[in-house]
Every structure is written in structure tokens, then in C-alpha cells.
Amino acid sequence: MVKLTLRTAAVLVAMSTSALAESQSWNITEEGESGIKSAQGAWAVTIDANKKITGSATMQLTKGDELTYILDGSISDAVYTVNMSKRTDGKNGCVWTGQSPASADTKSHKLIGKVVCDGKVGFTIRAGF
Helix, strand or coil, X not given: CHHHHHHHHHXXXXXXXXXXXXXXXXXXXXXXXXXXXXXEEEEEEEECCCCEEEEEEEEEECCCCEEEEEEEXXXXXXXXXXXXXXXXXXXXXXXEEEECCCCCCCCCCEEXXXXXXXXXXXXXXXXXX
């Protein structure tokens, strides 16, 4: 009886933990500093109860090649900070800091921010979800 009760409790905890995580699909555009789109696609994002972000990206570069990478970050005070690791385009140390635009920028669809790769501003990401 005790074993059955413990198994039931374990299942309930596992179910409630997964229910706390929110999965989303974000539409993403990466733009060069000149405003020219360099990649478009989607982020498959999971946000847990502690506002930790995990996921993956599947993008298409303007020349047609696929770009993929892993997402890992957090949300604090409405600012999203996301590390983009294992990028198939060879960019390393990339971190995006996004937030809602301060102005009524109609081109942004929820979040916008700069990406810094290896300590240098590389491009802008616009995210819609």
C-alpha cells in the first residue's frame, strides 16, 4: 500500500511540474545592422515557473541554408536574456537581450533586441509570439 501511494505521489508531482512549464513557438527574424534580414524561422521555447528559458531554433538563412542552435536563458523584469549556443553558422558566444519596444515600432511584434557575439554587437532579433 505504501509503495502504491509513493508511486501515485511521484506521478502527480511529475505531472504538476510539467504543467508549470509553458511551451511556445516564436516567429524570429534576425537582421543585420543595416536592417537587412539574414535569417527567418522559429524558436521552440519552453518557459518554466522560475522564468528559465530553454529551447531550440530552426531558421532559414536568406541564401537558403538552414541555421539551427540551442536556446538557454531567463526572464527578469520583462527583459529576456537568451544564450544561443551550437549555432551552425559558426557564430560563437551569442547572447540576445530582448524586451518590448519603448516606442510604437510597428516592425516589432512583441520583443526586439541586439545580439552580442564574442563581445561585439552582431545583429538584431525581432520576436513575435
